[in-house]
Amino acid sequence: MSTQLKTIEPLPVTSVASAPALDRFCSVARTVEILSDAWSFLVLREAFFRTRRFEGFQSVLRLPRNTLVQRLNRLTELGLLQKSSYSAGSTRFEYRFTSKGLDLFPVMLAMLTFGDTWLRGDKEPPLQLVHTACGKPFSPVVTCSACGEPIDAHDVQYRNGPGAGSCPRPTDRKRSRRPSDAQVLERVRPCSVARTLQIIGDRWTFLVVREMFFGVRRFDEFQANLGIASNILTDRLQRLTDHGIVAKRAYQLRPERFEYRFTDKGRDLYGSMLVMMHWGDRWLADGRPPLLMRHRKCQHDFHAQIACSECHEPIQARQVDYQMRYVLEPDA
Numbered sequence: 157m158s159t160q161l162k163t164i165e166p167l168p169v170t171s172v173a174s175a176p177a178l179d180r181f182c183s184v185a186r187t188v189e190i191l192s193d194a195w196s197f198l199v200l201r202e203a204f205f206r207t208r209r210f211e212g213f214q215s216v217l218r219l220p221r222n223t224l225v226q227r228l229n230r231l232t233e234l235g236l237l238q239k240s241s242y243s244a245g246s247t248r249f250e251y252r253f254t255s256k257g258l259d260l261f262p263v264m265l266a267m268l269t270f271g272d273t274w275l276r277g278d279k280e281p282p283l284q285l286v287h288t289a290c291g292k293p294f295s296p297v298v299t300c301s302a303c304g305e306p307i308d309a310h311d312v313q314y315r316n317g318p319g320a321g322s323c324p325r326p327t328d329r330k331r332s333r334r335p336s337d338a339q340v341l342e343r344v345r346p347c348s349v350a351r352t353l354q355i356i357g358d359r360w361t362f363l364v365v366r367e368m369f370f371g372v373r374r375f376d377e378f379q380a381n382l383g384i385a386s387n388i389l390t391d392r393l394q395r396l397t398d399h400g401i402v403a404k405r406a407y408q409l410r411p412e413r414f415e416y417r418f419t420d421k422g423r424d425l426y427g428s429m430l431v432m433m434h435w436g437d438r439w440l441a442d443g444r445p446p447l448l449m450r451h452r453k454c455q456h457d458f459h460a461q462i463a464c465s466e467c468h469e470p471i472q473a474r475q476v477d478y479q480m481r482y483v484l485e486p487d488a
């Protein structure tokens with residue numbers, strides 16, 4: 157893929173002494189930041205299971221009341237949920253998805269597919285999805301919006317979009333923390349989406365994976381592109397290796413130097429990245445996507461969409477039913 161990236165200009169390299177380090181504008185990074193807060197994620201997930209009321213969220217998630225209030229407010233401020241009274245004059249509220257929130261459904265489905273494929277161990281996937289439009293159990297497939305064919309990372313060319321550019325790197329230290337542990341994210345429900353977030357849901361890991369899709373393989377290239385501290389980079393590459401996302405290979409012996417390449421599992425994160433990018437482009441980029449993509453097979457600009465593996469139609473959030481392969485067990 158590296159040869160396709162020539163059309164994207166590198167960011168200026170900033171030295172330690174100069175102005176604040178810069179981040180490339182990236183719709184995927186913005187989306188990951190919203191989803192990587194574990195509690196917000198859990199609330200959104202329950203909302204996709206059609207929970208609407210405060211008591212409903214609380215009885216399933218058993219979050220401290222303040223934490224739940226805070227997250228519902230945050231998701232409302234972000235424009236993902238809207239709050240309304242149960243009925244005229246009632247002082248009790250329910251929370252429903254806005255169009256922006258509902259549009260996160262394909263993102264959830266893409267991560268679910270990755271988790272179902274790679275992170276389920278020897279068990280069946282926790283959920284069986286049913287597409288009510290065609291009536292069949294299905295798997296989500298990431299496809300090209302122009303031709304409807306499945307998307308492969310090798311078939312995509314990139315170029316700068318109208319929103320290309322950079323912004324000062326956030327200094328909020330919390331953003332670089334590692335993902336919440338699995339027990340929190342899988343609270344109550346076994347969940348393939350949570351397992352995927354475990355891998356890509358922290359800022360630096362995600363950025364390393366993104367650079368790899370742009371063809372970056374070597375330690376010093378990651379450092380130059382991301383301005384990442386070497387101990388953090390070492391840690392994240394090690395975790396990605398442990399998760400089987402990347403494989404490490406020596407390309408030079410004296411001194412020994414390594415490069416990192418995707419395994420098949422790692423390459424399969426591409427669909428999730430594309431779907432997250434589309435959501436970010438649609439809702440967080442003011443109509444100015446930072447990156448444009450062309451599908452080589454059909455020669456059209458495209459965005460990623462999720463289609464049904466059985467009838468091949470794009471999936472709408474309200475056309476999916478779930479069969480749970482587990483018993484819902486709220487925390488005691």
Ligand SMILES: [Zn+2]
Pocket residue numbers: 300301302303304305451453454455456458
């Ligand atoms: Zn296409």
Ligand SMILES: [Zn+2]
Pocket residue numbers: 287289290291292294464465466467468469
């Ligand atoms: Zn279908």
